[in-house]
Amino acid sequence: MVLTMIILQELNSYLAFSTSTSVIVDKSSDGDFLRIGFNISFPALSCEFASVDVSDVLGTNRLNITKTIRKFSIGPDLKPTGSEFHSGPAFHDIKHGDGDEYAGDGSVSLTARTFEKFTHQHPILVVNFYAPWCYWSNRLKPSWEKAAKIIRERYDPEIDGRILLAKVDCTEEGDLCKRNHIQGYPSIRIFRKGSDVRDDHGHHDHESYYGDRDTDSLVKTMETLVAPIPVEAQKLALEGKSDNGTDNAKRPAPLTGGCRIEGYVRVKKVPGNLVISAHSGAHSFDASQMNMSHVISHFSFGRMIAPKVMSDVKRLVPYLGGSHDRLNGRSFINHRDLGANVTIEHYLQIVKSEVITGRNHKLIEEYEYTAHSSLVQSLQIPVAKFHFELSPMQVLITENQKSFSHFITNVCAIIGGVFTVAGIVDSILHNTIRMMRKVELGKNF
Numbered sequence: 251m252v253l254t255m256i257i258l259q260e261l262n263s264y265l266a267f268s269t270s271t272s273v274i275v276d277k278s279s280d281g282d283f284l285r286i287g288f289n290i291s292f293p294a295l296s297c298e299f300a301s302v303d304v305s306d307v308l309g310t311n312r313l314n315i316t317k318t319i320r321k322f323s324i325g326p327d328l329k330p331t332g333s334e335f336h337s338g339p340a341f342h343d344i345k346h347g348d349g350d351e352y353a354g355d356g357s358v359s360l361t362a363r364t365f366e367k368f369t370h371q372h373p374i375l376v377v378n379f380y381a382p383w384c385y386w387s388n389r390l391k392p393s394w395e396k397a398a399k400i401i402r403e404r405y406d407p408e409i410d411g412r413i414l415l416a417k418v419d420c421t422e423e424g425d426l427c428k429r430n431h432i433q434g435y436p437s438i439r440i441f442r443k444g445s446d447v448r449d450d451h452g453h454h455d456h457e458s459y460y461g462d463r464d465t466d467s468l469v470k471t472m473e474t475l476v477a478p479i480p481v482e483a484q485k486l487a488l489e490g491k492s493d494n495g496t497d498n499a500k501r502p503a504p505l506t507g508g509c510r511i512e513g514y515v516r517v518k519k520v521p522g523n524l525v526i527s528a529h530s531g532a533h534s535f536d537a538s539q540m541n542m543s544h545v546i547s548h549f550s551f552g553r554m555i556a557p558k559v560m561s562d563v564k565r566l567v568p569y570l571g572g573s574h575d576r577l578n579g580r581s582f583i584n585h586r587d588l589g590a591n592v593t594i595e596h597y598l599q600i601v602k603s604e605v606i607t608g609r610n611h612k613l614i615e616e617y618e619y620t621a622h623s624s625l626v627q628s629l630q631i632p633v634a635k636f637h638f639e640l641s642p643m644q645v646l647i648t649e650n651q652k653s654f655s656h657f658i659t660n661v662c663a664i665i666g667g668v669f670t671v672a673g674i675v676d677s678i679l680h681n682t683i684r685m686m687r688k689v690e691l692g693k694n695f
Contacts, residue, residue, distance in 0.1 A: 276519075276602055276644040284519050284600075284617070284640065289512040289548040290526065291328045292634070294541035296433045297321040297335035297509035298458065301529035304515055306522030312515075314529060319513040325506045328545060335509070344532045347393035347464030356399030358416040362426040365418070374413040374475050375441040376459070379427055381420050384435040384534035390463050397468035405476060413476045430456075431507040433540075434533030440475065463532075512548075519640050527633035538590035540632045549577040551600055551617035551638075559614060570603060570647070573618040582634075584625060593628040596621055596636045602644040 292300065300321060301314040322330040360368060360377065369375050378394050380387035398415035405413050420427040420435065430439060438459035461471055511526060527542070528535050555574070577596070584592045600619040619638075 270648050272646050272648070273643050274646050276640075276642055278519075278602065278615075278644070282519055283516045285514055285516055285552055286524060286636075286638070287514040287548065287550050287554060288524075288546070289510070290634070291324055291508065291510045291545045291547065292526070293324070293326060293328065293508040293543060293545075295509050295526075295528060295544075296431055296507050297323050297511075298431075298437075299434050299528040299530050299533065299535075300509045300511060301527055302511060302513075302515065303525045303527070303529070304517055304522065305525070306518050306520050308518060308520055310518060310522070315515055318515060319511060322510045322512075323506050324508040324510045326508070328508070328510070330510065331506050344460070345462035345464050345467060346389055347396075347466075354395060354399065356395040356397070356402060356415070358398075358414060360416045360418050360423075360426075362423055365426055368414065368416060369441050372407070372411060372414045373442070373479055376413070376415050376472065376475075377439050377441065378415070378417040379420055379430065379432045379435065379437045379439065380417060381435040381534065381536065383421070386532055386534050387436045390436050393463055393465045393468060396465045397472065400465075400469050401472050412479045413472060415472070428507075433507065433528060434530055434535055436533070517638070521637070521639045524636040524638065525633050527631060535631055537631050540591075541584055542592070542594050542632045542634045543581075543583040544594065544634055545581045546577045547579070548575065549636075550575050551619060552602075552615065555614065555616055560616075570605070570614075570616070573620065574616050576619060576621050582623060582625070591628050591630075591632055593626050593630075593632045594623065594634050595626055596623045596634075598636060598638045600638060600640045602641070603647065604644060605647045606649065 302316075302319050304310065304312045304315065321335040323332055323335055325331050357378065358368070378390070380390070382388075394415070394417070401413060401415055405411070407414055418426060420432055439456050440459055441456040459471070461467055515524065517524070526544075528540060551574075560574075582594050584594065598619045598621050600617050602615070602617050605614045
C-alpha cells in the first residue's frame with residue numbers, strides 16, 4: 251500500500267505542468283507593429299463626425315482611419331438603430347463659393363414653433379443648421395442665401411411649393427438642433443416627406459448633404475431634388491422617389507446622436523495615442539456641448555485569442571490572462587459635474603507574455619496591460635484619448651520538461667528504497683525478538 255501511494259505521487263509529479271518564468275528583451279514574431287482591437291460606444295458622439303486617429307513619438311499621424319473601422323448609430327440604450335454608417339466624401343474636398351456675394355436673406359428662418367409647420371407644407375425642405383460664430387457657417391452663408399433666392403424665384407412657395415430652403419440658428423434654437431442630432435456646423439439636412447407623413451417613430455425621414463457649397467452646386471442639387479416631383483402630383487415625393495444623381499453628395503442623416511465604433515488599428519511599437527473625437531475639415535464644433543462619455547465593450551492588444559484557448563492556458567498558468575482585457579465592460583461617463591470641455595484620458599502600459607511548451611511549441615502570445623483613467627478639462631475640442639506605452643521587455647513562461655527516463659529512475663529508486671527499508675526493519679524486528687526471548691529464558695533460571 252505504501253509503495254503504491256509513493257509511486258502514484260511520483261507519477262502525478264511527472265505529469266504535472268510546471269513552469270519557469272524569465273524576463274527577456276521582446277522578440278516578437280509579429281514584427282514592429284501592434285494590433286489594437288476595440289469596441290466602444292459613445293452615447294453623445296454622432297457617427298457623422300466620429301473620427302479614429304493614431305499618432306506616435308516617431309511622427310506618425312494618421313487621421314480618420316476608416317479601412318478597418320465600422321460605425322453604427324446607437325440609441326440611449328447603446329443598441330444599433332440601423333445598418334452600418336458609411337462615411338461619405340472627404341470634407342476637406344468640399345468646394346466653397348468664396349467668390350459669391352449676397353447680403354440678403356433668401357432662406358426662411360425657422361424656430362422650434364414653425365419648424366413642423368414648414369416640414370408639413372413642402373415635399374422637400376432643405377435646412378441649414380448653423381452657428382453665427384462658426385467660420386464654416388459664415389463661409390457658406392452668401393452661397394446659401396443666393397441659392398435660396400434663386401430657388402424661390404424658380405419655385406415660388408406660394409404657387410409651386412415643391413421645395414424651400416430654410417435655416418436654423420442653433421445658438422437660438424438649441425433644443426431644435428439637438429432633436430435633429432446636430433453636432434457640427436453647418437449641417438445641411440434634406441427633409442423629404444411633407445404633409446404629416448412620418449416614419450414609425452414619428453420622425454420625418456431626412457438626409458444629410460455633404461456636397462459642394464458654392465451657389466451653382468447648391469442650385470444644381472436642389473434642381474435635381476425637385477425634378478421627379480410634378481407640381482400637381484406631390485404624392486411622388488411622399489413615396490420617397492428621388493434621383494440618383496446626387497447620391498454621392500447626400501446620405502441618410504443619423505437617427506440618433508450616439509455611435510458605436512468597432513474594429514482595429516495597427517500601430518508601431520513605440521509610445522503613441524489612439525484618439526477618438528469629432529473631426530471635420532468643413533465643420534465647426536461647440537466644445538462646450540461635446541460629451542465624450544463612452545462605454546468600452548472590448549479593448550485589447552495583439553491578436554484575438556479564442557476563449558477556449560485562454561481557458562486552457564489559465565488551467566496551466568492560472569495567473570495569466572487576467573489583464574489582457576482590463577478595460578472591458580467599464581463605463582466612463584461625464585455627468586457634467588466638471589463642467590464642459592472634458593477630455594477622458596486612459597494611460598495604458600503594456601507587457602507581452604509568451605508561453606512555450608517543452609517541445610519549443612508556442613502555446614500562446616498575449617499582451618496584458620495596466621490602465622489608469624481620468625477626466626481632464628481641456629481648452630480644445632474634448633476627445634477620448636488612449637495613450638499606450640509598450641515595455642521593451644517580455645515575460646517568457648517555459649514548461650519544465652521532465653524526461654521519462656528520469657521518472658523510471660525515480661520509480662526504481664523508490665522500489666529499491668522501500669525494499670531496503672523493509673529489509674532493515676525486518677532485521678531489527680528479528681534481532682529484537684531474539685533478545686527478548688533470551689531475557690525471558692534467563693529469568694526462568
